[in-house]
Amino acid sequence: MAVKKKCFSKVGIIGGSKAYLTIDKSWGKQISRKIIKTPFGNSAPLYIYEKDGIHFAFISRHGEKGYDVSAPFVNYRANIWALKEIGVERIVSWSGPGIINISKFKVADIVLPDDIIDETKTRKNTFFENKGIGFVRQNPVFCPDLADMVYNCAKKMKINVKKGGVYVCTEGPRLETAAEIKMYKILGADLVGMTLAPECFLARELEICYQPICYLTNVAEGIGRKKSFQSGILFEGMQNKDEAVKVQETLEKIPSLIFRFIKENYAKERKCSCKDYMLRYKKSGILSDNWKDWFK
Numbered sequence: 001m002a003v004k005k006k007c008f009s010k011v012g013i014i015g016g017s018k019a020y021l022t023i024d025k026s027w028g029k030q031i032s033r034k035i036i037k038t039p040f041g042n043s044a045p046l047y048i049y050e051k052d053g054i055h056f057a058f059i060s061r062h063g064e065k066g067y068d069v070s071a072p073f074v075n076y077r078a079n080i081w082a083l084k085e086i087g088v089e090r091i092v093s094w095s096g097p098g099i100i101n102i103s104k105f106k107v108a109d110i111v112l113p114d115d116i117i118d119e120t121k122t123r124k125n126t127f128f129e130n131k132g133i134g135f136v137r138q139n140p141v142f143c144p145d146l147a148d149m150v151y152n153c154a155k156k157m158k159i160n161v162k163k164g165g166v167y168v169c170t171e172g173p174r175l176e177t178a179a180e181i182k183m184y185k186i187l188g189a190d191l192v193g194m195t196l197a198p199e200c201f202l203a204r205e206l207e208i209c210y211q212p213i214c215y216l217t218n219v220a221e222g223i224g225r226k227k228s229f230q231s232g233i234l235f236e237g238m239q240n241k242d243e244a245v246k247v248q249e250t251l252e253k254i255p256s257l258i259f260r261f262i263k264e265n266y267a268k269e270r271k272c273s274c275k276d277y278m279l280r281y282k283k284s285g286i287l288s289d290n291w292k293d294w295f296k
Helices: 076-085 144-156 178-187 199-205 241-251 254-265 279-283 291-295
Strands: 011-015 029-034 046-051 054-060 090-095 110-112 115-119 161-163 166-170 191-193 209-215
Touching: 011 076, 011 254, 054 076, 054 254, 076 199, 090 144, 090 254, 110 144, 115 178, 144 161, 144 209, 144 254, 166 178, 199 209, 209 241, 209 254
Parallel strands: 011 054, 011 090, 090 209, 110 161, 115 166, 166 191
Antiparallel strands: 029 046, 046 054, 110 209
16 A cells, blocks of 8 residues: 555654564554665565554564564665655654663663764765765754653653663674773763664754664673673573563553654654754755755
């Protein structure tokens, strides 16, 4: 079934680990499912859902059956392009990073970070390869208006959400060494994960608002209590049983929080700077107002 923009809320959701478990359960009625062909390859399956008369888009970043695609191999450019193509103006993603700053955060917290350190090495991090385009400011790197919207919804739902924090994005798929975590701590990182870069930078290049919701899964390597190795389980002992239960309880809150955000804000016009990040290139005539013409 074709997607009609007039019934679409212009909100896109990028689900992180275990997002596939919410498909057809938390998001309402599935209107369509498609894989969009882009100049950068095929997107992940993109769903349009309807709930309470509101339509929105959903992509499961890592797959639909399990953790099928690890962070370094996600086609971030195709996914962001696909969301732009169907009219998305705001993206909320979720991600499950570890904790570096244990004085500020604890396992199972929900956090809205406000900055990022990009430590990835091999990922395609721009739409404008071999062009003189993309020299744009990265402060604030995430949309503050979007963060406020999510935070205010959480308060109304009495969900404890913390604002602020620096997320360091590593290459993966391996976890970090204790020495690397020590280095990131010195650099000022609070959280460590593998998924927000280059996703956030690509959204900016297409003038889409972007804000991650992070649910904190474990304490990073070399931080806090000594963690003995346990074979055959997730994180090999970096997350204990009690923490696993708390994280699952937190994860189950995220779909309802995101939908509350959509319901309250889907029709609001954007007043933030995100919509004008390529304006300098448009004013100079390098780019047209039609974003698809940028790539011809």
